[in-house]
Amino acid sequence: xxxxxxxxxxxxxxxxxxxxxxxxxxxxxxxxxxxxxxxxxxxxxxxxxxxxxxxxxxxxxxxxxxxxxxxxxxxxxxxxxxxxxxxxxxxxxxxxxxxxxxxxxxxxxxxxxxxxxxxxxxxxxxxxxxxxxxxxxxxxxxxxxxxxxxxxxxxxxxxxxxxxxxxxxxxxxxxxxxxxxxxxxxxxxxxxxxxxxxxxxxxxxxxxxxxxxxxxxxxxxxxxxxxxxxxxxxxxxxxxxxxxxxxxxxxxxxxxxxxxxxxxxxxxxxxxxxxxxxxxxxxxxxxxxxxxxxxxxxxxxxxxxxxxxxxxxxxxxxxxxxxxxxxxxxxxxxxxxxxxxxxxxxxxxxxxxxxxxxxxxxxxxxxxxxxxxxxxxxxxxxxxxxxxxxxxxxxxxxxxxxxxxxxxxx
Amino acid sequence: xxxxxxxxxxxxxxxxxxxxxxxxxxxxxxxxxxxxxxxxxxxxxxxxxxxxxxxxxxxxxxxxxxxxxxxxxxxxxxxxxxxxxxxxxxxxxxxxxxxxxxxxxxxxxxxxxxxxxxxxxxxxxxxxxxxxxxxxxxxxxxxxxxxxxxxxxxxxxxxxxxxxxxxxxxxxxxxxxxxxxxxxxxxxxxxxxxxxxxxxxxxxxxxxxxxxxxxxxxxxxxxxxxxxxxxxxxxxxxxxxxxxxxxxxxxxxxxxxxxxxxxxxxxxxxxxxxxxxxxxxxxxxxxxxxxxxxxxxxxxxxxxxxxxxxxxxxxxxxxxxxxxxxxxxxxxxxxxxxxxxxxxxxxxxxxxxxxxxxxxxxxxxxxxxxxxxxxxxxxxxxxxxxxxxxxxxxxxxxxxxxxxxxxxxx
Numbered sequence: 001x002x003x004x005x006x007x008x009x010x011x012x013x014x015x016x017x018x019x020x021x022x023x024x025x026x027x028x029x030x031x032x033x034x035x036x037x038x039x040x041x042x043x044x045x046x047x048x049x050x051x052x053x054x055x056x057x058x059x060x061x062x063x064x065x066x067x068x069x070x071x072x073x074x075x076x077x078x079x080x081x082x083x084x085x086x087x088x089x090x091x092x093x094x095x096x097x098x099x100x101x102x103x104x105x106x107x108x109x110x111x112x113x114x115x116x117x118x119x120x121x122x123x124x125x126x127x128x129x130x131x132x133x134x135x136x137x138x139x140x141x142x143x144x145x146x147x148x149x150x151x152x153x154x155x156x157x158x159x160x161x162x163x164x165x166x167x168x169x170x171x172x173x174x175x176x177x178x179x180x181x182x183x184x185x186x187x188x189x190x191x192x193x194x195x196x197x198x199x200x201x202x203x204x205x206x207x208x209x210x211x212x213x214x215x216x217x218x219x220x221x222x223x224x225x226x227x228x229x230x231x232x233x234x235x236x237x238x239x240x241x242x243x244x245x246x247x248x249x250x251x252x253x254x255x256x257x258x259x260x261x262x263x264x265x266x267x268x269x270x271x272x273x274x275x276x277x278x279x280x281x282x283x284x285x286x287x288x289x290x291x292x293x294x295x296x297x298x299x300x301x302x303x304x305x306x307x308x309x310x311x312x313x314x315x316x317x318x319x320x321x322x323x324x325x326x327x328x329x330x331x332x333x334x335x336x337x338x339x340x341x342x343x344x345x346x347x348x349x350x351x352x353x354x355x356x357x358x359x360x361x362x363x364x365x366x367x368x369x370x371x372x373x374x375x376x377x378x379x380x381x382x383x384x385x386x387x388x389x390x391x392x393x394x395x396x397x398x399x400x401x402x403x404x405x406x407x408x409x410x
Numbered sequence: 411x412x413x414x415x416x417x418x419x420x421x422x423x424x425x426x427x428x429x430x431x432x433x434x435x436x437x438x439x440x441x442x443x444x445x446x447x448x449x450x451x452x453x454x455x456x457x458x459x460x461x462x463x464x465x466x467x468x469x470x471x472x473x474x475x476x477x478x479x480x481x482x483x484x485x486x487x488x489x490x491x492x493x494x495x496x497x498x499x500x501x502x503x504x505x506x507x508x509x510x511x512x513x514x515x516x517x518x519x520x521x522x523x524x525x526x527x528x529x530x531x532x533x534x535x536x537x538x539x540x541x542x543x544x545x546x547x548x549x550x551x552x553x554x555x556x557x558x559x560x561x562x563x564x565x566x567x568x569x570x571x572x573x574x575x576x577x578x579x580x581x582x583x584x585x586x587x588x589x590x591x592x593x594x595x596x597x598x599x600x601x602x603x604x605x606x607x608x609x610x611x612x613x614x615x616x617x618x619x620x621x622x623x624x625x626x627x628x629x630x631x632x633x634x635x636x637x638x639x640x641x642x643x644x645x646x647x648x649x650x651x652x653x654x655x656x657x658x659x660x661x662x663x664x665x666x667x668x669x670x671x672x673x674x675x676x677x678x679x680x681x682x683x684x685x686x687x688x689x690x691x692x693x694x695x696x697x698x699x700x701x702x703x704x705x706x707x708x709x710x711x712x713x714x715x716x717x718x719x720x721x722x723x724x725x726x727x728x729x730x731x732x733x734x735x736x737x738x739x740x741x742x743x744x745x746x747x748x749x750x751x752x753x754x755x756x757x758x759x760x761x762x763x764x765x766x767x768x769x770x771x772x773x774x775x776x777x778x779x780x781x782x783x784x785x786x787x788x789x790x791x792x793x794x795x796x797x798x799x800x801x802x803x804x805x806x807x808x809x810x811x812x813x814x815x816x817x818x819x820x
Contacts, residue, residue, distance in 0.1 A: 025467040036473075044466075051694075059448065060446045095684060098659070101657055227465055228685075251507075263538070276630065278692075280637070281688035284461075410667045
């Protein structure tokens with residue numbers, strides 16, 4: 001595999017033109033869209049308009065005239081189209097962690113007599129933490145059952161209220177079989193709650209076809225919504241009437257501006273709103289989601305798999321005897337839009353790469369993650385990133401002492 | 411009182427120049443800064459920089475290099491200076507509603523055996539709703555005790571875990587005596603939780619001098635942080651070690667990037683963070699708070715009282731026999747930075763005013779609210795607003811049928 005071949009892949013890439021929609025800085029190969037998606041160029045003008053025209057000139061009137069008040073449901077309906085949900089099943093609100101809390105609390109209420117939330121040890125930590133916090137708040141009636149991935153199906157039984165899983169593993173990128181696990185859970189009357197943070201914009205998700213009950217996901221990774229973009233949550237239509245949010249704020253009230261003394265949940269998914277949404281961050285997410293809606297999802301997935309396959313092929317061909325190991329599935333079908341490599345000095349190697357303009361990230365203790373964003377990652381980027389990695393490993397450039405110092409965000 | 415006199419007040423106003431820091435549209439008299447503060451001009455450039463340089467060019471590196479990760483604590487420390495708190499006692503996160511949930515849940519845990527949250531019937535509805543949602547989640551061990559304002563002190567006893575009040579009433583603008591009520595609560599071992607949403611940027615608040623335990627507040631009203639700006643919360647230093655957040659997400663973990671399986675709360679106020687913060691909205695708030703920190707707070711309060719006094723004086727002088735009634739305290743010392751008027755057709759009158767460029771808002775059933783933002787409201791604005799109101803009332807312009815249709819946000 002040579003660079004020229006990669007360039008020819010790019011020339012044949014039906015999504016190649018999408019890269020122009022993003023502001024990728026010169027001299028940077030950005031392989032961390034799984035952590036913070038790149039900036040869609042249109043976001044700059046749109047947010048300037050939101051600030052100067054809608055906030056500045058429209059002032060309070062923009063809640064109506066610029067349809068700010070509808071943004072959580074409007075964006076939810078748009079994201080629904082990306083994850084196999086129907087309009088009215090998704091709403092944008094708060095952070096992924098806060099949304100998880102709402103759905104776990106609401107879900108446990110629907111499962112009286114069932115004491116366990118089942119999850120896997122490798123789940124994204126904040127998901128475990130949120131479940132722990134809720135269980136602590138509920139004072140002893142519930143517990144987290146944490147098992148290894150391979151034990152999940154066997155650990156399902158009539159005592160499990162909710163099976164809580166992240167669809168694509170943040171570390172390895174391995175994809176769970178959502179349909180099989182959801183179906184297994186249903187047989188035991190267990191609700192499923194899927195975290196789609198590394199899925200939406202990366203791999204196909206069809207929540208309704210898989211008969212998923214509940215889901216959450218984040219807006220700032222592959223969706224490109226911007227730093228700390230609001231998150232979303234999904235509740236299957238059939239469950240919405242029964243689901244209550246413990247965070248019963250006024251935006252989820254049936255009549256927020258009636259100022260009634262008692263909480264009365266809004267119909268449907270809207271009751272999952274709590275306080276006023278951060279409009280600037282939310283409308284930046286909308287630009288990015290709108291961009292996604294112009295893309296053929298199958299095409300995006302095909303490219304994401306091809307980029308990952310190319311990455312692994314180049315690792316195999318060029319990084320032999322350099323002490324790196326592929327820590328992601330080699331089979332594209334069960335791999336998200338990332339490849340992780342294991343190296344004993346992963347942190348320092350990643351710092352050296354970033355210093356050279358190849359941006360991935362590190363996950364403790366020894367993983368380098370490289371994410372592929374079909375909308376803006378090129379085949380030649382993969383080639384150049386691996387060349388850079390080879391150079392860093394061969395020259396042992398990672399040994400420079402400044403790469404040992406830990407940054408706050410790593 | 412004539413217009414020329416009002417103009418002379420503006421010429422003598424030591425804060426007059428601050429208006430230039432805001433983008434107030436031509437033809438608008440904006441008296442709704444108590445609902446959504448106006449746009450600081452600097453916000454436009456700052457957010458453009460955040461988007462193009464920090465997100466676009468800096469990408470994931472900006473969590474460190476642009477200090478995004480420190481924003482919640484940094485902004486908290488700045489807001490602390492506006493509300494009489496110390497550095498490390500305030501953090502910016504989530505929405506006011508979500509922060510209230512955290513502090514109520516954390517506070518109840520500190521008060522075993524005490525079953526009541528005491529509040530007043532006129533509290534802002536979302537505060538009541540959030541308390542109701544938490545109580546429902548905790549399944550019957552707690553209850554909300556709702557009394558009239560005058561009964562609050564008498565309703566305090568050893569069964570009250572938390573006294574939850576909004577400092578400045580959203581309807582009437584009446585200010586509670588924070589020091590007296592807090593002191594009364596302390597005598598019964600009751601924690602106090604103050605909602606400062608209509609206080610910060612409007613009236614002096616000295617949380618430490620009043621020995622307040624807990625507080626929350628919103629960023630998008632008098633602070634001018636932008637639509638749905640993140641909110642803040644305060645926990646007195648002495649309580650921080652004992653307070654847990656039920657929303658125990660990774661941003662509140664002692665080592666968020668260690669990816670440990672179990673939640674371990676960060677030291678101090680940082681443990682009140684849950685998920686990733688919406689950076690665009692948060693950094694817009696920072697511009698606005700920085701602007702506030704350049705202002706003499708006493709001067710701002712003096713002006714806010716003078717604007718309210720002028721408003722009431724003009725109502726008395728020019729709106730006699732026009733069926734409006736002042737629904738706010740006439741004594742400036744106990745009045746927030748707003749005056750509310752009662753009128754049987756308040757909704758329609760307000761719609762007619764807004765149509766004529768005088769923007770206040772309506773609160774059910776019969777209140778017109780007019781907020782005064784010391785940083786950009788002029789004395790002449792008050793004069794012109796009252797003239798417009800007089801015109802609308804005398805001509806009965808509010809009778810036009812289109813003013814009867816209810817907008818989503820009213």
